[in-house]
Amino acid sequence: MAGDGALEWHKVANKAEILNDEPLGVEVEEQFIGLYLVDGEIYAMDNVCSHEFAILTDGFMEDECIECPIHQALFDVRTGKARSAPAEVDLKTYPVRVEGEDVFVGLPAK
Amino acid sequence: MGATAPVVVAGAGQAGSWAVKTLRDEGYGGPLVLVGEEQHPPYERPPLSKQVLLGDDPPESTILLDHDMLGELDVEFRARTRITALDRERRILGLEDGSTLAYDRLMITTGARVRRLELPGAAEAPIMYLRTIEDSLAIARKAAKGVRCVVIGGGLIGLEAAAAVSELGCRVAVVEAGERLMARVVGPRTSAYFADLHRTRGIELVLGDSPVRLEQAGGSTRVILASGAGLDADLIVVGIGVVPNAEFAADAGLKVDNGLWVDECGRTEDPRIFAAGDVTAHHNPVLGRRVRLETWQNAQNQAIAAARTLAGSEHALSDIPWGWSNQFKVNLQILGVAGHWDDAVLRGDPQGGSFSLFYFDQGAMCGVDAINAPRDIAVARRLMSRNIPVDRTRLGDRAVPLKDLLKG
Numbered sequence: 001m002a003g004d005g006a007l008e009w010h011k012v013a014n015k016a017e018i019l020n021d022e023p024l025g026v027e028v029e030e031q032f033i034g035l036y037l038v039d040g041e042i043y044a045m046d047n048v049c050s051h052e053f054a055i056l057t058d059g060f061m062e063d064e065c066i067e068c069p070i071h072q073a074l075f076d077v078r079t080g081k082a083r084s085a086p087a088e089v090d091l092k093t094y095p096v097r098v099e100g101e102d103v104f105v106g107l108p109a110k
Numbered sequence: 111m112g113a114t115a116p117v118v119v120a121g122a123g124q125a126g127s128w129a130v131k132t133l134r135d136e137g138y139g140g141p142l143v144l145v146g147e148e149q150h151p152p153y154e155r156p157p158l159s160k161q162v163l164l165g166d167d168p169p170e171s172t173i174l175l176d177h178d179m180l181g182e183l184d185v186e187f188r189a190r191t192r193i194t195a196l197d198r199e200r201r202i203l204g205l206e207d208g209s210t211l212a213y214d215r216l217m218i219t220t221g222a223r224v225r226r227l228e229l230p231g232a233a234e235a236p237i238m239y240l241r242t243i244e245d246s247l248a249i250a251r252k253a254a255k256g257v258r259c260v261v262i263g264g265g266l267i268g269l270e271a272a273a274a275v276s277e278l279g280c281r282v283a284v285v286e287a288g289e290r291l292m293a294r295v296v297g298p299r300t301s302a303y304f305a306d307l308h309r310t311r312g313i314e315l316v317l318g319d320s321p322v323r324l325e326q327a328g329g330s331t332r333v334i335l336a337s338g339a340g341l342d343a344d345l346i347v348v349g350i351g352v353v354p355n356a357e358f359a360a361d362a363g364l365k366v367d368n369g370l371w372v373d374e375c376g377r378t379e380d381p382r383i384f385a386a387g388d389v390t391a392h393h394n395p396v397l398g399r400r401v402r403l404e405t406w407q408n409a410q411n412q413a414i415a416a417a418r419t420l421a422g423s424e425h426a427l428s429d430i431p432w433g434w435s436n437q438f439k440v441n442l443q444i445l446g447v448a449g450h451w452d453d454a455v456l457r458g459d460p461q462g463g464s465f466s467l468f469y470f471d472q473g474a475m476c477g478v479d480a481i482n483a484p485r486d487i488a489v490a491r492r493l494m495s496r497n498i499p500v501d502r503t504r505l506g507d508r509a510v511p512l513k514d515l516l517k518g
């Protein structure tokens with residue numbers, strides 16, 4: 001596990017932009033990242049489906065899972081776990097820090 | 111007693127690939143053989159009329175299980191091997207080269223093949239079909255700027271091919287026998303939207319007409335239609351449907367009627383034989399009737415269900431049929447099986463390029479066509495599978511978030 005020291009924190013959004021039903025897709029350091037709100041907690045996960053190119057935040061969010069808008073693979077946004085076919089590869093998740101209204105995502109330092 | 115005979119998966123396409131993978135996931139540790147007529151390891155077909163035809167993705171990107179992955183799964187993969195006969199009593203398969211292959215249990219995933227255009231002059235004409243990697247690459251090689259392409263069939267495959275070769279520079283005409291496009295799978299309003307889309311992109315649509323013969327004239331082919339009209343072609347792409355590869359199963363006495371009959375768990379009437387994918391006609395519990403589906407979703411999920419059942423944990427397919435198509439970067443998703451409906455609710459704005467049509471039969475939602483609106487499909491699938499009553503006024507009102515309807 002990478003410790004906090006190996007992370008670079010990027011401000012990616014305002015808290016209010018991330019809704020239960022409307023996850024937010026952002027681009028940080030040329031990476032697509034999806035931001036999700038589940039039970040009051042914000043989570044960050046890679047935003048490209050591990051099966052084929054599709055932006056997951058365009059998909060449908062229910063409970064803790066996002067459903068890919070193209071082939072309906074399900075991912076648990078808290079852990080990145082691929083929950084159903086056709087996806088078999090889990091997605092990376094990233095630590096999130098909230099300071100006031102600002103949301104930061106920790107990426108491995110370059 | 112010799113060693114146990116293997117589980118044989120017959121047909122190395124999308125369903126075959128999910129079958130072998132699922133058997134291993136379910137803990138089947140015995141010998142496993144995957145037999146396929148094609149030279150490739152299992153691959154997916156949807157990109158063949160889309161990204162691969164357009165040259166955006168290489169054909170290898172469609173491979174589902176490559177040789178390494180098959181090795182890791184400890185699957186004996188026999189490529190270029192055609193099965194010609196099935197002897198259920200002795201539990202052996204006859205192969206084209208005259209040899210045999212014994213099985214302990216058999217999973218039939220032979221898919222379907224294209225229906226051929228049987229017309230006078232067809233043998234001499236530059237006709238191409240679209241089912242395999244080779245087909246897709248062959249069309250792509252011919253489809254160059256200025257090439258006149260006539261597409262026979264205004265269904266999903268014909269229209270995807272038409273859109274792709276037009277993007278590659280061809281001048282394209284589509285001939286469809288019915289009065290509207292994709293009539294088998296979408297409603298009239300969706301057909302009309304796609305007719306507009308294709309015409310706007312310069313494609314000539316000839317509806318309610320069909321070819322009767324092909325004539326050679328001065329290096330090009332003339333497609334003569336029933337109406338008497340003629341279309342000149344350098345390339346003819348035919349997409350007029352598929353035929354299930356169920357012959358050896360039928361010859362062995364298994365029930366075949368527009369597909370090999372299986373129950374919702376992928377079982378045939380022979381307890382040692384299972385089947386999945388395009389080759390089957392299954393009893394669909396959601397629709398309450400037997401259907402033969404030709405979709406990616408069905409190939410995947412039916413194979414998973416059948417393989418689980420074979421491995422001992424009975425699993426029924428309970429999907430609402432779903433498929434998609436991409437034409438000129440417009441994404442169409444289709445939920446349910448178009449059949450009888452008495453009301454359609456429009457949500458969104460066709461002019462704006464994103465809308466859905468929700469179909470109702472006697473008050474119950476029975477299907478959806480969604481154009482550039484994938485989330486509508488996600489919600490509709492849940493509304494339908496959970497039998498949630500739907501207020502049609504709210505459904506048609508874009509100001510009401512669709513997800514709110516899930517609360518009933």
Ligand SMILES: Cc1cc2nc3c(=O)[nH]c(=O)nc-3n(C[C@H](O)[C@H](O)[C@H](O)COP(=O)(O)OP(=O)(O)OC[C@H]3O[C@@H](n4cnc5c(N)ncnc54)[C@H](O)[C@@H]3O)c2cc1C
Pocket residue numbers: 120121122123124125126145146147148154155156157158159191192193194219220221222240241242267355386387388389403404405406407409432433434435436
């Ligand atoms: C160009 C194209 C685009 C498509 N696009 C979409 C789409 O956008 N969305 C969608 O939902 N669906 C789409 N489909 C449909 C989808 O690809 C099929 O439903 C799916 O491939 C069915 O999988 P299958 O494994 O049952 O059959 P197949 O993929 O056809 O595989 C069967 C395999 O068995 C082999 N075989 C057959 N007979 C024998 C024999 N006797 N011995 C040995 N091997 C044999 C065949 O050679 C083949 O390799 C498309 C299909 C095509 C052709």
